[in-house]
Amino acid sequence: MNKVAxxxxxxxxxxxxxxxxxxLKVFNIEVEVDIVSAHRTPEKLFDFSKNAHSRGxxxxxxxxxxxxxxxxxxxxxxxLPVIGVPVKSSNSIDGWDSILSILQMPGGxxxxxxxxxxAKNAGILAAxxxxxxxxxxxxxxxxYKESLKARVIESSKDLG
Numbered sequence: 001m002n003k004v005a006x007x008x009x010x011x012x013x014x015x016x017x018x019x020x021x022x023x024l025k026v027f028n029i030e031v032e033v034d035i036v037s038a039h040r041t042p043e044k045l046f047d048f049s050k051n052a053h054s055r056g057x058x059x060x061x062x063x064x065x066x067x068x069x070x071x072x073x074x075x076x077x078x079x080l081p082v083i084g085v086p087v088k089s090s091n092s093i094d095g096w097d098s099i100l101s102i103l104q105m106p107g108g109x110x111x112x113x114x115x116x117x118x119a120k121n122a123g124i125l126a127a128x129x130x131x132x133x134x135x136x137x138x139x140x141x142x143x144y145k146e147s148l149k150a151r152v153i154e155s156s157k158d159l160g
Contacts, residue, residue: 001030001056002029002030002058002130002134002137003029003030003031003032003056003057003058004020004024004029004030004031004032004057004058004059004060004061004123004126004127004130005031005032005033005034005048005052005057005059005060005061006020006021006024006031006032006033006034006061006063006119006123007033007034007035007036007048007060007061007062007063007070007074008035008036008062008063008064008070008087009035009036009037009038009039009063009064009065009066009068009070009087010035010037011035012065012089012090013063013064013065013087013089016063016085016087016117016119017033017061017063017085017087017119018119019119019120019123020061020063020085020119020120020122020123020126021033021123022120022123023120023123023124023127024123024126024127026140026144027123027127027137027140027141027144028136028137028140029126029127029130029137032057034048036048036062036070036074037070038064038069038070038073039067039069045070045073045074045077046077048074049073049074049076049077049078050077050078052078052080053078053079053080057080058080058126058129058130059080059081059082059083059126059129059130060074060078060080060081060082060083061082061083061085061119061122061123061126062074062082062083062084062085062111063084063085063086063087063119063122064084064085064086064087064098064101064102065086065087065088065089065090065091065092065095065098066089066091066092066097066098067097067098067101068084068086068087068097068098068101068102069101070084071083071084071085071102071111071113072084072101072102072105072109072111075105075109075110075111076109081112081126081129082110082111082112083111083112083113083114083122083125083126084102084103084111084112084113084114084122085102085114085117085118085119085122086098086099086101086102086103086113086114086115086116086117086118087116087117088116088117095116095117098116099113099116112125124141124144127140127141128141
């Protein structure tokens with residue numbers, strides 16, 4: 001079974017991160033959801049990051065606002081691909097603090113970064129990573145992309 005972990009720094013991030021959870025369910029990928037704060041629960045962060053792969057996790061999606069250390073810290077400790085979701089939080093500087101904290105990782109510690117509040121794309125990217133070695137998931141992604149195309153074509157019919 002393929003499994004993606006969707007983690008966030010606090011429960012207030014859940015409305016944004018729910019988009020990743022929802023799209024992963026569309027792709028029939030098992031999702032594990034948790035709150036792991038880089039600043040308030042560092043021991044939990046270390047345990048989660050070092051052991052996720054041994055629990056069957058294939059990809060980690062980490063959402064964080066403000067200083068947004070969660071995705072980078074997880075990536076520094078885990079051998080798994082990490083996708084960072086910058087979250088525009090109440091204490092944010094228009095989200096730029098989160099974006100830059102996740103985007104500007106040092107060489108050797110990659111974090112794939114999606115748009116501000118872009119959890120849906122994080123879920124799709126996680127599914128594509130899994131789909132590179134799982135034909136069923138790949139087929140589901142291909143069908144999903146065809147549905148996007150069909151919706152655009154259908155919506156253009158109403159313009160004329």
